[in-house]
Amino acid sequence: MRLLTHNMLSSNIKGVTNGFPLRIEVEKVVEKEVDLNMDFLRNMFAKIEWKALVEASRTMGYSELPDDAESSMLDSDEFLRKFHHALLELHLEEGALVCPETGRKFPVNKGIPNMLLHEDEV
Amino acid sequence: MKLKQLEGLLGSLQQFETPKIELEQYPTGPHIASRLLYTIPSFSIIQAENSFGDVSDKVVADFGCGCGTLGLAAGLLGAEHVIGFDIDAESIEIASLNADELELDMDFIQCDIRNLRLSDRAIDTVVMNPPFGTRKKGADMDFLSMALKVASGAVYSLHKTTTRDHIKRTALREYNASSAEVLSELRFDVPQLYKFHKKKEVDVAVDLWRFVPNNNRPKHL
Numbered sequence: 539m540r541l542l543t544h545n546m547l548s549s550n551i552k553g554v555t556n557g558f559p560l561r562i563e564v565e566k567v568v569e570k571e572v573d574l575n576m577d578f579l580r581n582m583f584a585k586i587e588w589k590a591l592v593e594a595s596r597t598m599g600y601s602e603l604p605d606d607a608e609s610s611m612l613d614s615d616e617f618l619r620k621f622h623h624a625l626l627e628l629h630l631e632e633g634a635l636v637c638p639e640t641g642r643k644f645p646v647n648k649g650i651p652n653m654l655l656h657e658d659e660v
Numbered sequence: 661m662k663l664k665q666l667e668g669l670l671g672s673l674q675q676f677e678t679p680k681i682e683l684e685q686y687p688t689g690p691h692i693a694s695r696l697l698y699t700i701p702s703f704s705i706i707q708a709e710n711s712f713g714d715v716s717d718k719v720v721a722d723f724g725c726g727c728g729t730l731g732l733a734a735g736l737l738g739a740e741h742v743i744g745f746d747i748d749a750e751s752i753e754i755a756s757l758n759a760d761e762l763e764l765d766m767d768f769i770q771c772d773i774r775n776l777r778l779s780d781r782a783i784d785t786v787v788m789n790p791p792f793g794t795r796k797k798g799a800d801m802d803f804l805s806m807a808l809k810v811a812s813g814a815v816y817s818l819h820k821t822t823t824r825d826h827i828k829r830t831a832l833r834e835y836n837a838s839s840a841e842v843l844s845e846l847r848f849d850v851p852q853l854y855k856f857h858k859k860k861e862v863d864v865a866v867d868l869w870r871f872v873p874n875n876n877r878p879k880h881l
């Protein structure tokens with residue numbers, strides 16, 4: 539799972555109101571190179587929860603993203619490269635996603651988060 | 661990419677090993693899958709406001725992705741980020757192998773679509789072949805309502821032709837779609853995967869729909 543996916547996913551446990559962002563527990567991160575698509579990044583920037591992306595990428599061992607970002611930064615190639623890398627090239631391969639409200643862990647194996655709920659969580 | 665070429669690539673993908681009846685697991689055949697996806701870029705050209713098409717450079721979700729055919733087709737047609745959602749781990753594993761085979765990066769999430777929580781409008785385009793609800797009544801409507809909630813651009817979906825009026829009414833009135841259109845009517849050969857299917861293939865009339873979610877609804881405080 540890449541951080542773009544993480545950036546839109548909330549804890550889905552019944553009754554949880556602050557399920558975003560899911561905390562990440564890392565066992566293994568994999569990096570895979572992807573072509574940079576400038577137009578895509580510009581479009582995405584408006585939709586991304588920046589703070590969540592910064593925090594998630596740091597947990598994954600990448601701390602190049604600035605704490606705050608604004609759209610004027612999209613003119614910088616260097617910024618775009620970092621944004622691209624954090625968003626699309628880091629994969630959480632093994633670990634867990636943790637509900638920020640309840641601490642419930644959703645395991646991630648082979649890159650796939652298991653968000654299935656137990657009966658009493660639906 | 662040519663239609664035939666896409667069909668060829670999709671035809672080489674691995675399909676369900678031991679299909680689970682209760683989940684309505686049968687492959688979205690390459691013939692139908694390639695046509696479903698292929699109409700997306702060409703259809704959207706008609707839409708003046710959408711200069712990119714619904715797939716190329718987009719964030720695409722495949723709901724009930726099974727072995728991944730639809731999502732991978734989107735990837736082959738240039739989607740920037742594809743996420744497959746399915747309740748069944750074994751199917752996702754096959755889908756993931758298929759992605760490797762095609763050298764595509766596709767993310768997967770194992771979840772029940774009915775209680776998925778994604779940010780509203782986080783996805784540009786949802787493509788899906790939902791369970792038709794032959795096993796669990798209304799299963800396809802659960803998928804459709806969620807798709808119209810998370811998509812900002814368009815939802816492409818297959819539903820039984822017999823339910824056409826119901827789908828249209830519900831999508832427009834209850835799921836807040838701003839348009840709901842049948843692009844084509846297809847014959848869907850559901851192969852005899854299950855013992856209770858008497859004939860070799862069950863021929864079902866299926867509509868290919870394009871829904872547009874309503875992005876202009878009043879924002880709640």
Ligand SMILES: C[S@@+](CC[C@H](N)C(=O)[O-])C[C@H]1O[C@@H](n2cnc3c(N)ncnc32)[C@H](O)[C@@H]1O
Nearest residue numbers: 683688724725726727728729746747748772773
């Ligand atoms: C008709 S198949 C789609 C096949 C897929 N397009 C393919 O080509 O392999 C329906 C899929 O929906 C999945 N499914 C059924 N109910 C589900 C649910 N509640 N949440 C998520 N996935 C579900 C099944 O596991 C199955 O893979």
